[in-house]
Amino acid sequence: MASSTEPISTSPDLDLYAQKFKALADPKRLELLNLICRRGSVCVCDLVDEMAIPQSKLSYHLKILLNAELLHKENRGTWSYYSLNSKEMDRLLSNEICRVLSPSC
Amino acid sequence: MASSTEPISTSPDLDLYAQKFKALADPKRLELLNLICRRGSVCVCDLVDEMAIPQSKLSYHLKILLNAELLHKENRGTWSYYSLNSKEMDRLLSNEICRVLSPSC
DNA sequence: CTCCTTCATCAAATTATTTTGATTTATTAG
DNA sequence: CTAATAAATCAAAATAATTTGATGAAGGAG
Numbered sequence: 001m002a003s004s005t006e007p008i009s010t011s012p013d014l015d016l017y018a019q020k021f022k023a024l025a026d027p028k029r030l031e032l033l034n035l036i037c038r039r040g041s042v043c044v045c046d047l048v049d050e051m052a053i054p055q056s057k058l059s060y061h062l063k064i065l066l067n068a069e070l071l072h073k074e075n076r077g078t079w080s081y082y083s084l085n086s087k088e089m090d091r092l093l094s095n096e097i098c099r100v101l102s103p104s105c
Numbered sequence: 106m107a108s109s110t111e112p113i114s115t116s117p118d119l120d121l122y123a124q125k126f127k128a129l130a131d132p133k134r135l136e137l138l139n140l141i142c143r144r145g146s147v148c149v150c151d152l153v154d155e156m157a158i159p160q161s162k163l164s165y166h167l168k169i170l171l172n173a174e175l176l177h178k179e180n181r182g183t184w185s186y187y188s189l190n191s192k193e194m195d196r197l198l199s200n201e202i203c204r205v206l207s208p209s210c
Numbered sequence: 211c212t213c214c215t216t217c218a219t220c221a222a223a224t225t226a227t228t229t230t231g232a233t234t235t236a237t238t239a240g
Numbered sequence: 241c242t243a244a245t246a247a248a249t250c251a252a253a254a255t256a257a258t259t260t261g262a263t264g265a266a267g268g269a270g
Contacts (some may be wrong), residue, residue: 023121027119030122042214043217055216055259056261056262057218077266078265092199093198161231164230182237
């Protein structure tokens with residue numbers, strides 16, 4: 001809706017934040033974020049190798065992080081390259097946590 | 106494994122962070138944090154009135170937030186007073202998000 | 211063209227979380 | 241003392257998230 005009578009941005013859209021935190025609410029996905037961050041940009045097949053996780057499972061988790069806008073995705077041919085959305089991570093998390101999740105980024 | 110040749114504390118306990126984010130991963134709980142923050146210190150019965158939510162449900166969510174150390178709890182007689190653990194919130198979240206979740210705190 | 215790789219998606223099975231209503235313990239008030 | 245209130249906990253039911261293995265679409269390699 002977002003009608004013109006609604007208070008502008010007084011509603012911080014708790015659902016939207018909840019979605020982002022939900023994406024972060026899993027150790028596997030935190031590990032994934034960390035790995036992607038360290039690699040800069042990685043394709044799924046490399047992640048499968050490094051994480052020792054079935055590909056469909058990986059795609060599932062990547063999608064959750066992507067939907068939460070914590071990742072960027074770029075398609076090159078049949079490959080999909082994922083990278084961290086640092087801007088969004090920074091916007092969300094403290095420096096301390098960013099450093100923990102993304103050391104040397 | 107965890108052999109002695111492994112780098113110490115390379116794992117910053119992702120499980121622990123995941124737990125905290127899981128606590129934040131629910132719009133009802135974010136609303137709850139916000140309300141508690143604005144009140145400073147509130148007992149469960151007041152929260153039941155303000156949130157229009159069954160008491161057992163509220164206690165369930167409070168427990169999750171407490172376990173994640175996002176809240177403090179103080180018992181006075183039969184009353185339980187909950188308040189925000191601002192230190193932990195600040196440690197975890199960006200200023201922007203802290204402000205959104207805890208306006209005027 | 212044919213075969214192979216990459217990756218997303220799907221449906222079913224599994225597992226985890228949440229909701230509900232009842233019960234329980236402790237405390238307070240009359 | 242007895243009544244009533246505060247809040248935690250419990251078990252069952254309802255929902256939601258995750259895992260798994262299979263399939264399919266699309267592009268690359270020979």
